[in-house]
Amino acid sequence: MSSMENQTQARRANRRASAILKAVASFVVIVATTYLGLLAVTFFIGRVVPIDPVLAIVGDRAPAHVVERTRIEMGFNLPYYQQFYLYVKGVLQGDFGTSVLTTNPVMADIRRVFPATMELATVGTIIGAAFGIPLGVLAAVKRGSLADQIVRIIGLIGYSVPIFWLGLLALLVFYARLGWTAGPGRIDVVFEYTFTPITGFYLLDAVLNRDWAAFKDIFAHIILPASLLGYFSLAYISRMTRSFMLNELSQEYIVAARAKGLSETRIIWGHALRNAAVPLVTVIALSYAGLLEGSVLTETVFAWPGLGLYITNSLQNADMNAVLGGTIIIGSVFIALNLFSDLLYRLLDPRTRIR
Amino acid sequence: MMLGKMNGQFRLLLAGAALSAMVFAAPALAVTPADTLVQAWAIDDTITLDPAESFELSPAEFLGNAYDMLVRLDINDTTKVRPGVAESWTVSDDGLTYTFKLKPGLKFASGNPITAADVAWSFERVVKLDKSPAFILTQFGLTKDNVAEKAKAADDSTFVFTVDKSYAPSFVLNCLTATVGAVMDSKLVLEHVAPVTPTDDYKFDNDFGNGWLKTGYAGSGPFKIRDWRANEILVLERNDNYYGDKPALARVIYRHVKESATQRLMLEAGDIDVARNLEPGDLEAVSKNAELTTTSAPKGTVYYISLNQKNENLAKPEVRQALKYLVDYDAIGATLIKGIGEIRQTYQAKGVLGALDSNPFTFDPAKAKELLEKAGLKDGFSVTMDVRNTQPVTGIAESFQQTVGQAGVKVEIIPGDGKQTLTKYRARNHDMYIGQWGMDYWDPNSNAETFTSNPNNADDGTVKTLAWRNAWDVPELTEKTKAALLERDNDKRAAMYKELQQAALDTSPFVLIFQQTEVAGLRGNVKNYKLGPNFDSNFVAPVTKE
Numbered sequence: 001m002s003s004m005e006n007q008t009q010a011r012r013a014n015r016r017a018s019a020i021l022k023a024v025a026s027f028v029v030i031v032a033t034t035y036l037g038l039l040a041v042t043f044f045i046g047r048v049v050p051i052d053p054v055l056a057i058v059g060d061r062a063p064a065h066v067v068e069r070t071r072i073e074m075g076f077n078l079p080y081y082q083q084f085y086l087y088v089k090g091v092l093q094g095d096f097g098t099s100v101l102t103t104n105p106v107m108a109d110i111r112r113v114f115p116a117t118m119e120l121a122t123v124g125t126i127i128g129a130a131f132g133i134p135l136g137v138l139a140a141v142k143r144g145s146l147a148d149q150i151v152r153i154i155g156l157i158g159y160s161v162p163i164f165w166l167g168l169l170a171l172l173v174f175y176a177r178l179g180w181t182a183g184p185g186r187i188d189v190v191f192e193y194t195f196t197p198i199t200g201f202y203l204l205d206a207v208l209n210r211d212w213a214a215f216k217d218i219f220a221h222i223i224l225p226a227s228l229l230g231y232f233s234l235a236y237i238s239r240m241t242r243s244f245m246l247n248e249l250s251q252e253y254i255v256a257a258r259a260k261g262l263s264e265t266r267i268i269w270g271h272a273l274r275n276a277a278v279p280l281v282t283v284i285a286l287s288y289a290g291l292l293e294g295s296v297l298t299e300t301v302f303a304w305p306g307l308g309l310y311i312t313n314s315l316q317n318a319d320m321n322a323v324l325g326g327t328i329i330i331g332s333v334f335i336a337l338n339l340f341s342d343l344l345y346r347l348l349d350p351r352t353r354i355r
Numbered sequence: 356m357m358l359g360k361m362n363g364q365f366r367l368l369l370a371g372a373a374l375s376a377m378v379f380a381a382p383a384l385a386v387t388p389a390d391t392l393v394q395a396w397a398i399d400d401t402i403t404l405d406p407a408e409s410f411e412l413s414p415a416e417f418l419g420n421a422y423d424m425l426v427r428l429d430i431n432d433t434t435k436v437r438p439g440v441a442e443s444w445t446v447s448d449d450g451l452t453y454t455f456k457l458k459p460g461l462k463f464a465s466g467n468p469i470t471a472a473d474v475a476w477s478f479e480r481v482v483k484l485d486k487s488p489a490f491i492l493t494q495f496g497l498t499k500d501n502v503a504e505k506a507k508a509a510d511d512s513t514f515v516f517t518v519d520k521s522y523a524p525s526f527v528l529n530c531l532t533a534t535v536g537a538v539m540d541s542k543l544v545l546e547h548v549a550p551v552t553p554t555d556d557y558k559f560d561n562d563f564g565n566g567w568l569k570t571g572y573a574g575s576g577p578f579k580i581r582d583w584r585a586n587e588i589l590v591l592e593r594n595d596n597y598y599g600d601k602p603a604l605a606r607v608i609y610r611h612v613k614e615s616a617t618q619r620l621m622l623e624a625g626d627i628d629v630a631r632n633l634e635p636g637d638l639e640a641v642s643k644n645a646e647l648t649t650t651s652a653p654k655g656t657v658y659y660i661s662l663n664q665k666n667e668n669l670a671k672p673e674v675r676q677a678l679k680y681l682v683d684y685d686a687i688g689a690t691l692i693k694g695i696g697e698i699r700q701t702y703q704a705k706g707v708l709g710a711l712d713s714n715p716f717t718f719d720p721a722k723a724k725e726l727l728e729k730a731g732l733k734d735g736f737s738v739t740m741d742v743r744n745t746q747p748v749t750g751i752a753e754s755f756q757q758t759v760g761q762a763g764v765k766v767e768i769i770p771g772d773g774k775q776t777l778t779k780y781r782a783r784n785h786d787m788y789i790g791q792w793g794m795d796y797w798d799p800n801s802n803a804e805t806f807t808s809n810p811n812n813a814d815d816g817t818v819k820t821l822a823w824r825n826a827w828d829v830p831e832l833t834e835k836t837k838a839a840l841l842e843r844d845n846d847k848r849a850a851m852y853k854e855l856q857q858a859a860l861d862t863s864p865f866v867l868i869f870q871q872t873e874v875a876g877l878r879g880n881v882k883n884y885k886l887g888p889n890f891d892s893n894f895v896a897p898v899t900k901e
Contacts, residue, residue, distance in 0.1 A: 050775055050779065051778050052777075052778040052781070055778060057402075058486075061487065061793075061795055066486065069485075069556050073556070103402060103569050109585075171620055175620065176620045176624050179624070182626075184617050184620075184621060188626075189387065189388070189608050189610070190387075192582075192590065302617075303610070303612040303614075305584075305586055305611070310586070316772055316774065317774055318774060
């Protein structure tokens with residue numbers, strides 16, 4: 001190897017390192033400003049809402065001196081910029097404050113409610129992707145056929161019917177009439193004394209505990225709300241799959257593959273879908289993130305103690321620490337999933353790898 | 356907000372859903388454990404289980420079942436009290452000293468003995484913590500400095516309580532039935548106190564176990580609180596150390612379920628034994644189901660429309676009276692509050708001492724027009740009304756908007772979230788407001804004080820009663836309310852409260868509409884389930900399952 005080549009290689013490696021460094025630095029800056037912006041906007045919206053936050057703590061019937069004392073204790077008498085400064089300072093030290101409604105540290109609350117939402121969203125997304133992708137592919141391949149129309153209608157219903165109503169209907173049919181699934185809640189009360197959550201993901205906990213009766217019960221509880229959310233994301237995923245597939249199927253490499261005499265199955269699943277999978281990953285990741293925000297209505301109907309209910313309830317009571325904490329978590333989830341789908345992109349699409 | 360909006364349309368949709376589900380056959384019934392009562396109830400108002408701090412509805416029921424007080428409300432005659440931890444009591448001739456003899460040999464759930472020192476310490480911690488419900492005790496002249504002297508143990512079984520004025524004994528005893536009067540296991544709580552840095556507002560170096568008791572338990576009631584997870588579940592378990600009749604059931608589980616329709620489905624399927632938040636539509640369906648029953652009891656909460664006296668039109672006496680003739684009481688009673696409330700035009704709840712049972716107003720637009728003409732408002736006027744977007748108040752507000760229109764009064768409804776309209780109301784920035792008021796403790800003074808007394812009507816007044824919130828300046832009624840507190844003859848005291856209610860009917864800016872009825876849907880095998888007049892007397896100990 002000549003020294004010339006060595007030099008070029010070293011320079012290239014240098015350039016590559018600095019490019020990575022730059023990318024990381026700009027990523028950090030973007031994330032930091034995003035967070036700060038998120039905090040500031042949520043904080044000030046929370047403060048201009050015409051709800052007295054002390055009211056949520058002491059109730060309507062508290063005597064005036066208790067109300068005033070609590071206002072001072074909570075720091076609500078300080079100017080907004082000072083309140084914001086104190087809050088950000090706390091957050092940087094890992095202290096998200098205390099929820100006035102549950103009187104727990106906000107992070108402790110979120111650790112409790114987030115697994116419930118995440119478990120539901122995960123099962124929901126698996127269902128949505130498992131059915132949505134094949135249906136989307138089918139619709140694209142048989143474009144304009146009856147199958148395509150049926151998939152379109154299924155998607156349209158899933159996308160436009162209010163989930164609240166669909167949830168109650170599902171409960172009425174599958175729980176109340178047919179008795180195929182369990183009712184609202186995460187687990188039956190009979191397990192209240194025998195089942196000890198470890199991770200907060202009940203299905204996983206049941207496996208860890210080797211408690212198969214509980215597993216069956218938990219599964220019976222989660223399947224209905226998860227299918228509902230799954231149906232909702234199926235609608236979106238199948239539409240997006242269809243359009244990505246149509247785009248791929250009209251490419252020249254498909255014609256080339258056909259000319260080569262490859263089987264249609266191989267072309268569709270091996271080539272077209274493989275390429276469509278790249279943007280599809282983002283679609284699924286974002287739809288997953290959407291479910292993670294907590295589907296408030298689903299959680300209400302199914303009495304599911306998740307993040308959506310927690311944040312909504314907090315918002316209605318001007319429990320701003322809880323709302324801010326929840327917002328940060330959701331923000332982090334979005335950022336993390338975006339990052340994750342970026343990385344997956346690179347794995348799936350060789351063109352995006354840094355050379 | 357979104358939920359509120361959904362709710363209206365959703366009833367119709369549900370009907371459709373019900374129809375489409377008719378085709379399916381009924382499944383096998385789920386059953387709850389035989390020794391457990393499972394109730395579905397919206398329990399998201401529970402923020403703490405410390406009796407010194409808790410002041411909301413659902414925790415009142417938990418605490419009422421898990422703690423014991425010196426005296427308890429007699430639910431068979433709600434104008435009286437019955438013994439609790441105290442076996443008997445005497446009042447000194449000057450009316451200042453109350454001496455309670457405790458029942459012998461009582462134990463807390465922990466096994467510690469119940470002594471008069473525990474009672475005294477319980478009073479002391481309430482007064483020193485000074486949380487929302489503390490005024491129920493401090494109104495007897497207790498302060499942080501004198502409480503140790505005014506509430507003290509004479510010996511192990513004698514507790515002496517000294518009040519600052521010669522109050523009506525019924526008033527003092529009624530207040531002691533409130534959950535804030537719970538007798539705490541001082542030995543147990545003292546093991547769990549957390550250190551605090553004293554400040555000007557809080558001069559003590561520990562929290563009296565306030566932090567631990569948010570979820571902890573240190574009582575002696577028929578049940579103990581085993582577990583509480585906010586917005587999820589609360590579990591009561593039989594207290595084997597309880598001195599009285601032991602509960603038949605080993606445990607009572609409250610599951611947080613907010614939706615009426617969901618509760619109904621669960622009740623029908625047998626996954627719960629009791630549904631606590633049934634709305635009129637679901638209640639009707641439950642009452643028609645042969646396997647289910649319903650039970651109900653009037654509660655100490657009244658619903659009213661109030662008229663801010665800062666508005667010059669509403670301040671006219673004729674206008675206040677005219678508006679009382681412009682509510683269609685019959686229609687509201689027959690539809691909007693059917694099963695969940697009863698028309699009531701006086702502000703004291705039915706069943707409380709001195710409650711006046713009188714409904715003089717009927718829907719009479721002609722009479723109202725006459726009154727408005729007298730007030731110089733022949734052509735009516737325009738006014739706003741703050742309404743929170745939950746039923747039944749939204750429905751009542753809409754009905755009222757329509758019926759006052761018949762006398763030329765134009766009401767603009769300003770919808771809002773509960774806490775939002777309440778914030779505005781508390782700042783006296785409303786014209787009209789529709790709201791509810793629940794009694795702080797089971798005594799007529801509670802509502803009399805808020806509806807018909809206003810010690811200082813200035814904007815910076817510190818006693819912000821409902822009369823203050825509506826800028827209704829009534830020095831005479833304020834004095835009379837105070838005087839009723841010192842009337843030691845029970846009959847005379849009752850008569851004084853009746854006069855106050857009559858004065859409110861004649862002149863007040865409160866258009867009282869109805870008293871809330873609490874209803875519950877039950878599985879047919881649930882027996883002896885009886886709702887009390889307030890939430891802390893919803894006793895579950897007698898309940899059995901067949």
